[in-house]
Amino acid sequence: MDSTFSLDNDLARRAREGDLSAFEQLFNKHQKRVYNIALQMLGDESEAADITQEAFVKVYRSLSKLNSDAAFVTWLKTITINLCRDILRKRGNTKVSSLDEPKTADDGSEIAFDVPDSTNDPEKKLQSALVEGAVRSAISRLAPYYREVVVMACIDGMSIDEIAKVLGSPAGTIKSRLSRARTELKRHLAPYVEFEK
Amino acid sequence: MKCDKVQNLLSEYNDGLLDWKHAAEVEAHIAKCAECARELRLLRASWSMVVEHVQSVEPPVGLWNGIYNRIISEEEHPARAWWPGALRSLRTAGAMVVTVGLVVGILYGTVFAPQGRIASMDPESAEYAQGHAIYAGQAPLADRVSYGSIVAASVSEAPGGSR
Amino acid sequence: MKSSSRIAVVGVIAIILGTCAWIWMARGVAGSGARSIVITAMLKDRDLNYSGTVVTSAAYGGKMIVTRANLYHSGKRERINYLEKSLHGAYMIDSGGTSYSCVPSMKKLVVSHGGELLTEREHIALLLLNYRMKLIGNTVIADRSAYEVSIIPRKPGRGSKKLWIDRERRVVLKSEDYSADGRLRSRMEFMRIRFDQPTPDALFAAPVDASFSRDEVCRRESREELSKKLGIDVREPGYVPVGYKFDGYSLYNCPCNCGHVSAQLAYTDGLNSFSVFLVPAKVSCGMGGVCDVKPNDGNRCIMQDSRMAKLCKTRAADKSVVVVGDLSENEIRTITESVR
Numbered sequence: 118m119d120s121t122f123s124l125d126n127d128l129a130r131r132a133r134e135g136d137l138s139a140f141e142q143l144f145n146k147h148q149k150r151v152y153n154i155a156l157q158m159l160g161d162e163s164e165a166a167d168i169t170q171e172a173f174v175k176v177y178r179s180l181s182k183l184n185s186d187a188a189f190v191t192w193l194k195t196i197t198i199n200l201c202r203d204i205l206r207k208r209g210n211t212k213v214s215s216l217d218e219p220k221t222a223d224d225g226s227e228i229a230f231d232v233p234d235s236t237n238d239p240e241k242k243l244q245s246a247l248v249e250g251a252v253r254s255a256i257s258r259l260a261p262y263y264r265e266v267v268v269m270a271c272i273d274g275m276s277i278d279e280i281a282k283v284l285g286s287p288a289g290t291i292k293s294r295l296s297r298a299r300t301e302l303k304r305h306l307a308p309y310v311e312f313e314k
Numbered sequence: 315m316k317c318d319k320v321q322n323l324l325s326e327y328n329d330g331l332l333d334w335k336h337a338a339e340v341e342a343h344i345a346k347c348a349e350c351a352r353e354l355r356l357l358r359a360s361w362s363m364v365v366e367h368v369q370s371v372e373p374p375v376g377l378w379n380g381i382y383n384r385i386i387s388e389e390e391h392p393a394r395a396w397w398p399g400a401l402r403s404l405r406t407a408g409a410m411v412v413t414v415g416l417v418v419g420i421l422y423g424t425v426f427a428p429q430g431r432i433a434s435m436d437p438e439s440a441e442y443a444q445g446h447a448i449y450a451g452q453a454p455l456a457d458r459v460s461y462g463s464i465v466a467a468s469v470s471e472a473p474g475g476s477r
Numbered sequence: 478m479k480s481s482s483r484i485a486v487v488g489v490i491a492i493i494l495g496t497c498a499w500i501w502m503a504r505g506v507a508g509s510g511a512r513s514i515v516i517t518a519m520l521k522d523r524d525l526n527y528s529g530t531v532v533t534s535a536a537y538g539g540k541m542i543v544t545r546a547n548l549y550h551s552g553k554r555e556r557i558n559y560l561e562k563s564l565h566g567a568y569m570i571d572s573g574g575t576s577y578s579c580v581p582s583m584k585k586l587v588v589s590h591g592g593e594l595l596t597e598r599e600h601i602a603l604l605l606l607n608y609r610m611k612l613i614g615n616t617v618i619a620d621r622s623a624y625e626v627s628i629i630p631r632k633p634g635r636g637s638k639k640l641w642i643d644r645e646r647r648v649v650l651k652s653e654d655y656s657a658d659g660r661l662r663s664r665m666e667f668m669r670i671r672f673d674q675p676t677p678d679a680l681f682a683a684p685v686d687a688s689f690s691r692d693e694v695c696r697r698e699s700r701e702e703l704s705k706k707l708g709i710d711v712r713e714p715g716y717v718p719v720g721y722k723f724d725g726y727s728l729y730n731c732p733c734n735c736g737h738v739s740a741q742l743a744y745t746d747g748l749n750s751f752s753v754f755l756v757p758a759k760v761s762c763g764m765g766g767v768c769d770v771k772p773n774d775g776n777r778c779i780m781q782d783s784r785m786a787k788l789c790k791t792r793a794a795d796k797s798v799v800v801v802g803d804l805s806e807n808e809i810r811t812i813t814e815s816v817r
Contacts, residue, residue, distance in 0.1 A: 372613075374639075374653070374655060374659065374661060375627045375629060375637050375638075375639050375653075375655060376629070376636065376637035376655035376656075376659040377659040378633060378659070379630070379633050379634060379635065379636075379637065379655070379657055379658060379659045380657075380658035380659030380660070381659070382633035382634065383633070383634055383657065383658055383805050384658075386634075387805070387806070387807060439781050439788050439790065439799070442752075442754050442788065442799045442801055443785065443786055443788060443801050445694065445695065445729050445741060445752065445754065445801075446741075446750075446751070446752040446786060446801040446802065447785070447786075448576065448589045448694065448695055449593075449695070449724075449727075449741070449743045449750065449752055450750045450752075451576075452576070452593060453600070453745060453748070453750060454519035454520075454521065454597060454600050454601075455515070455518070455519055455604075455628075455638065455640070455649070455652075455748060457533070457535075457652050457654055457663050457664075457665045458555070458557070458569075458571070459531050459533045459546055459548065459557055459665045460533045460534070460535035460654070460663035460664070460665050461535070461663075462546075462557050462559070462569040462578070463533055463535050463537075463542050463544050463546070463559060463564065464535050464537045464542070464785065465569070465578045465587070466559055466564045466567035466568075466569065466578055466580065467537055467542055467563070467564060468537075469567065469578050469580050469585055469587050470563075470564060470565050470567060470580045470583060470585070
């Protein structure tokens with residue numbers, strides 16, 4: 118972790134001095150986690166792509182504000198979460214993930230872009246798709262302040278302390294939010310847990 | 315402790331957030347109550363399900379393009395950057411100055427600096443886009459089906475009559 | 478230094494050099510693996526025969542059109558039947574360098590004669606010059622094993638592409654096009670595909686129906702012929718972005734249906750392309766469209782965006798200029814303003 122910290126901050130320093138290729142390296146390293154945080158928070162691929170771009174542009178503009186003690190990736194995640202919060206605030210309510218919604222043609226028939234799956238067992242494929250859909254739906258139903266902690270704990274395997282740093286909240290608050298989020302998730306996913314058994 | 319109270323505390327118990335007295339009471343209850351023990355198993359299993367099934371997907375290729383374009387275009391048009399800075403300093407000078415600053419800024423954004431404001435394509439211009447799509451769709455790796463759908467949509471919307 | 482120590486040092490250096498060479502070669506092989514897969518998929522001169530059902534979505538008119546289509550491919554011929562109601566039974570045929578877009582229910586036929594300047598080999602060379610190819614992995618599309626390959630510009634500010642190519646037959650089973658600003662522009666995917674099924678020749682025959690309105694929208698012409706027909710000096714723009722190559726002049730019919738024409742100059746970089754339309758200013762159709770761009774509008778250029786492409790139009794001396802393509806705003810503006 119220490120070597121990652123210093124490598125990121127070194128690339129950030131070079132980017133601040135005008136080295137765009139250093140910033141591109143930072144982008145390549147962290148784009149997947151930023152995109153997936155935004156995707157799970159917003160449930161929309163297009164918005165997640167927009168937020169990813171917005172987050173990196175914002176980071177680039179404010180590189181001078183990154184102090185040497187702060188980890189670049191923590192700062193990047195904070196910006197990402199704040200951008201997601203802005204979108205959710207504008208939306209006003211939670212949105213069921215559009216990843217679940219198949220596209221429909223004019224005649225009402227369904228057109229789905231299948232998620233590629235290398236298993237050949239159709240039943241396993243269906244079961245896996247059902248559970249994945251249920252998980253996405255359950256996460257999207259969480260209130261934003263629960264969703265944030267769940268997404269960061271799952272996508273990045275972040276610890277309570279790391280999540281607390283990103284969100285700027287005490288660790289105790291994060292722990293109890295995660296706890297209540299788990300209760301909510303259990304409520305939505307209980308039927309599928311029985312099903313998996 | 316009754317079942318409904320225990321079930322409300324299960325998550326905090328699972329996460330080690332209860333004080334030792336309440337934790338001990340919950341533990342004692344679970345040992346005797348199959349229903350509450352099942353709820354605890356469900357809680358743990360549903361969390362495992364979330365962790366296992368939250369997929370980390372690959373972001374779309376080409377995101378860097380958009381970022382690069384925005385960074386470069388901001389560096390090439392630094393004049394746009396003065397407005398937020400000027401607005402921030404004008405705010406401290408009082409309400410009248412802020413109003414004047416806003417009016418000047420709006421005028422600048424709409425009249426004097428039209429770049430950065432791209433309108434959506436009007437129908438006549440879209441016909442030239444169709445002409446380009448006909449050419450672009452012939453390229454070896456072109457997505458002919460998508461280009462073809464655009465041409466077909468354009469043809470079916472165009473006014474009739476032969477030339 | 479003792480000879481045994483010397484041998485040990487030489488041995489270590491040899492191992493290090495060998496490892497570096499192996500890594501360099503492996504990366505080269507991986508890169509060249511992706512390149513050879515893509516190049517094979519590009520070759521039109523393969524005697525391939527396949528048909529299937531495709532789902533596609535493409536940006537058009539501020540929204541995404543999502544359609545299903547049946548596709549038939551035989552050698553160098555292809556037919557696509559669009560199944561969605563909103564496209565009114567439209568179909569496309571590509572045969573012998575000519576493309577037909579037909580909407581039978583509306584009795585409309587649009588014909589375009591191809592014959593681009595650049596050869597297939599030149600397209601491949603341009604692609605290799607301007608883009609990096611990377612093999613991402615293997616997956617399954619339409620029950621077929623496929624390579625997943627990304628095509629990324631060496632110079633940012635251009636569109637990129639992701640392809641899923643059939644491992645056995647090197648046919649594109651799925652593709653995603655991304656615009657210069659990183660947004661999804663179009664997507665195509667085979668839901669099912671069958672190889673080597675007999676397809677009747679009649680499927681690829683040019684539509685002949687005298688009752689149809691027939692628009693010959695695009696025809697190859699020389700620069701001199703175009704200048705003479707249009708009464709303007711048809712010439713290339715002063716600025717062409719690095720990596721793009723000129724791919725010929727065409728006569729393009731004005732879409733406002735008045736019967737007058739413009740010159741289309743096409744450019745490609747192997748993957749992305751743009752077109753420059755030169756429209757004589759003296760012939761105005763009065764329909765308030767592109768032909769009527771007034772001089773001294775106060776703006777240098779009018780920029781428009783449809784997500785599939787950007788468009789920039791302006792007036793220059795005796796003509797209106799329209800540039801369409803997926804480039805950055807600055808590039809498109811510079812090209813437009815460089816036309817004299």
